[in-house]
Amino acid sequence: MLTVNTVKELKSAVKSAREAGKSIGLVPTMGALHEGHKSLVDRCRKENDVVVVSVFVNPTQFNNKEDLRTYPRTEEADKALLEAAGCDVVFMPSVEEVYPEPDTRVFNLGPVAEVMEGPMRPGHFNGVAQIVSKLFMMVEPDRAYFGEKDFQQIAVIREMVRQEGFKLQIVPCPIVREADGLAKSSRNVRLTPENRAVAPNIYRLLNESLDFAKSHTVDETIKFVTTGINAYDAMEVEYYQIVDGITMQPISAWTDTRYAVGCITVYCGDVRLIDNITYFKE
Ligand code: PAF
Secondary structure (H helix, E strand, O other), X not given: OEEEOOHHHHHHHHHHHHHOOXXXXXXXXXXXXXXXXXXXXXXXXXXXOEEEEXXXXXXXXXXXXXXXXXXXXXXXXXXXXXXXXXOOEEEOOOHHHHOOOOOOOOOOOHHHHOOOHHHHOXXXXXXXXXXXXXXXXXXXXXXXXEEHHHHHHHHHHHHHHHHHOOOOEEEEEOOOEOOOOOEOOHHHHHOOHHHHHHOOHHHHHHHHHHHHHOOOOHHHHHHHHHHHHHOOOOEEEEEEXXXXXXXXXXXXXXXXXXXXXXXXXXXXXXXXXXXXEEEEEO
8 A cells, every 4th residue: 555645646646547547446534544434445445446545634624623623633543444445545645735725715515515514514515625626636536435424415525526527426335333323433432431322322213213204294203303312411413304315405295305314413412423314215
């Protein structure tokens, strides 16, 4: 595995692969890698000749300075995981390398970015669009892999790709969960042992709501999940919305869509957890 820290080295590594007619897959990450990331790398490994992984905690997508400061950084462990997973090139740049000058680009990402995480985390999706578009320009991958835990992020990236005219395939990959159902996340390490013990109830309630939804309305299902989670002292639902899985717009009746997905964020202590569940996809 080749570790590169500069854009120049990265470009030269992918250039020789491309000239040799090889397909290139990219897995953008912010490090603190876990089994969820590994599943993206595994899929990328299966579908491409060359696997490139970026490890970069992108400051422009953090609307909360404390979250950026405390974001876990585990460079050596990340390299070991990537090496074992068969990654070919890992890109670990500094902030100055990626942003030699401030990125002033403002993306108009439209309705997919105007709901849920959009208003909750102002500037977040613009920062994601900035870094992901930069990575796409540097690597020019054939395919790029993203986890479905950040469900809305995938819709936003697809919109950015459409607007910018990138020619690549976006490959969404299923959520990987702990044995007790908690969605794997780099932020889980910040949970206190007490809060870690209650956090799996997020998925338990989401999962139980699949059955509940069969005989109840969208609003009743939202209430079922929200009150169930809020019953735990340590947890508070920030939002639970059931949306169309493509447009991200909230639905008010099950018949409003052919693809219904419930998207949730929950404060578990001071850690913000995110998860989602698909009710149906026709
Ligand atoms: O999902 C993430 O980890 C980040 O938002 C991404 C896509 C790597 C961009 O920094």
